[in-house]
Amino acid sequence: MINRAVRMNYNTNLLELEEHMYPLVDVETPNVFHNLFPYSEVPKIAFNDRIVPHHMPDDIWITDTTFRDGQQSRAPYTTEQIVRIYEYLHRLGGPNGKIRQSEFFLYSKKDRDAVDKCMEKGYSFPEITGWIRASKKDFELVKELGLKECGILVSCSDYHIFYKMKMTRREAMNHYLSVIRDCLEIGISPRCHLEDITRADIYGYVIPFCMELTRLMEEYSIPIKVRCCDTMGYGVNYPGAVIPRSIPGIIYGIMTHAGFPSELIEFHGHNDFYKAVSNSTTAWLYGACGVNCSLFGIGERTGNTPLEAMVFEYAQLKGTLDGMDTTVITELAEYYEKEIGYEIPPRTPFVGSSFNVTRAGIHADGLLKNEEIYNIFDTEKFLKKAPQVAVSNTSGLAGIAHWINNHFRLAKEKQIDKNSELTVMVKAWVDRQYEEGRVTVVTDEELLQVIAESCKRLNLNLDE
Structure with missing residues (x-):
């Protein structure tokens, strides 16, 4: 009969029976x-x-x-x-x-x-x-x-x-x-x-x-x-x-x-x-x-x-x-x-272009009120990427307001409210696009052009 050794495991502070080889x-x-x-x-x-x-x-x-x-x-x-x-x-x-x-x-x-x-x-x-x-x-x-x-x-x-x-x-x-x-x-x-x-x-x-x-x-x-x-x-x-x-x-x-x-x-x-x-x-x-x-x-x-x-x-x-x-x-x-020249899939966590972008209006509304609701952590601090909203037919007023505030990096006291005249004017343009049969997300370039025209009509300068 083979007697196996009993030894102390100092990691667990328990006696252990030596295992078979x-x-x-x-x-x-x-x-x-x-x-x-x-x-x-x-x-x-x-x-x-x-x-x-x-x-x-x-x-x-x-x-x-x-x-x-x-x-x-x-x-x-x-x-x-x-x-x-x-x-x-x-x-x-x-x-x-x-x-x-x-x-x-x-x-x-x-x-x-x-x-x-x-x-x-x-x-x-x-x-x-x-x-x-x-x-x-x-x-x-x-x-x-x-x-x-x-x-x-x-x-x-x-x-x-x-x-x-x-x-x-x-x-x-x-x-x-x-x-x-x-x-x-x-x-x-x-x-x-x-x-x-x-x-x-x-x-x-x-x-x-x-x-x-x-x-x-x-x-x-x-x-x-x-x-x-x-x-x-x-x-x-x-x-x-x-x-x-x-x-x-x-x-x-x-x-x-x-x-x-x-x-x-x-x-x-x-x-x-x-x-x-x-x-x-x-x-x-x-x-x-x-x-x-x-x-x-x-x-x-x-x-x-x-x-x-x-x-x-x-x-x-x-x-x-x-x-x-x-x-x-x-x-x-x-x-x-x-x-x-490597293309990172846009929804790749942490590094994709859309990893912290929301297209849902209800999410955008939450981001506008408090970004902690729909952002995994302070992505601006840890990854230099603030949460984004892509504007489409589901973005709503809140999504458009969030896009404007984020893109122009407006200070808190200067941020655009979802019920502001500018937001309402831009949303009216977006709504017309989709009523006429559009199926794609609105590009940044298009939004900037519409915002510039709306600001001119409202005598508003977002860069000040």
């Missing part, structure tokens, strides 16, 4: 969880009601993949664009470095030039890290560039191990460990990207592999990170959901059974099922210090977790922005649209 389960045929992922049907979300505890770290942060995963789904950025965006990320992350790292491709001369120019900035944050093919030659390149950390792909589902790599689990593990050892030999800290973790055998492969990584850390005294990659967006945050789809279960297993500390665990989400943001927040709540994001969610297929979303998730969880400058988010959106 988790050896590699080297199967002959792949386990692709077709009970959860039947390819000819919509995937299943199953529950076993095994609940794991919240374990929010003292310190949490954001890491950036705009120049790596974000570049895999669009035309490559120029060196100048990368440097400019990196400067924005530095400002956005603030003096406390809440945007902790940014990863770069190192394949081409252009990639390496961008790294050199960004490193010349001398910023502590975001720290520049690499992403390379898993070869000793490329590790030497990382060292030559002066990078301390580099990402390595270690696909962990049987879909990848058996079907793509044509290996067994043991062969894949031995291959990965030899590559990671090569990285450690030259003093580079590896970041192991556990690709497709939400379709992997967590206790038969992922945990045993992570336990081997902890042994390598002890041997080399160099930190090794694990990035939990929800490559297909299958992860869910529901309490009691079964692994491998359970994000709480995955983070708990790596932390508790493989012995990884929170500061060495990251989550990387995809948005195939609209869960990238909620899953990233869940990873924080259950023990991961880092969540990996890209600006505006630009990434493979449906994209990654939007970085700007996690800035506001951080503030909601922590009750503080910890020095992050959220107004930079608007500057970045304008830079992408004007300089890079």
Whole structure:
């Protein structure tokens, strides 16, 4: 009979019975969880009601993949664009470095030039890290560039191990460990990207592999990170959901059974099922210090977790922005649209042109009386974007009055009331447009012309 050790957990101040070890389960045929992922049907979300505890770290942060995963789904950025965006990320992350790292491709001369120019900035944050093919030659390149950390792909589902790599689990593990050892030999800290973790055998492969990584850390005294990659967006945050789809279960297993500390665990989400943001927040709540994001969610297929979303998730969880400058988010959106030519969908939260624009007259009336009624927070303060009203057949007098006050930035004592002569005259013009069959929103240019003509008739000057 085996007697397992009883030890004190100083985080919970409770005695715990040491868990069983988790050896590699080297199967002959792949386990692709077709009970959860039947390819000819919509995937299943199953529950076993095994609940794991919240374990929010003292310190949490954001890491950036705009120049790596974000570049895999669009035309490559120029060196100048990368440097400019990196400067924005530095400002956005603030003096406390809440945007902790940014990863770069190192394949081409252009990639390496961008790294050199960004490193010349001398910023502590975001720290520049690499992403390379898993070869000793490329590790030497990382060292030559002066990078301390580099990402390595270690696909962990049987879909990848058996079907793509044509290996067994043991062969894949031995291959990965030899590559990671090569990285450690030259003093580079590896970041192991556990690709497709939400379709992997967590206790038969992922945990045993992570336990081997902890042994390598002890041997080399160099930190090794694990990035939990929800490559297909299958992860869910529901309490009691079964692994491998359970994000709480995955983070708990790596932390508790493989012995990884929170500061060495990251989550990387995809948005195939609209869960990238909620899953990233869940990873924080259950023990991961880092969540990996890209600006505006630009990434493979449906994209990654939007970085700007996690800035506001951080503030909601922590009750503080910890020095992050959220107004930079608007500057970045304008830079992408004007300089890079990227069109942001207008209803995108925080950055779309219509994210705080209302077209409903009853909402406009509320905004006119108190903007807190229909605005998510002080968007003027945090994003330099005051709430807007688009004028249409449903805007009403209140919507038109709000548009005038907002566009001309009228001081409170000079603001136009919804019953003013100017508002009534403009609304009469708007009503005629729709009575004659118009179906589109009135443009700013049209409104300005009508307002100018009405002001002339009323002998009114809004600029005074």
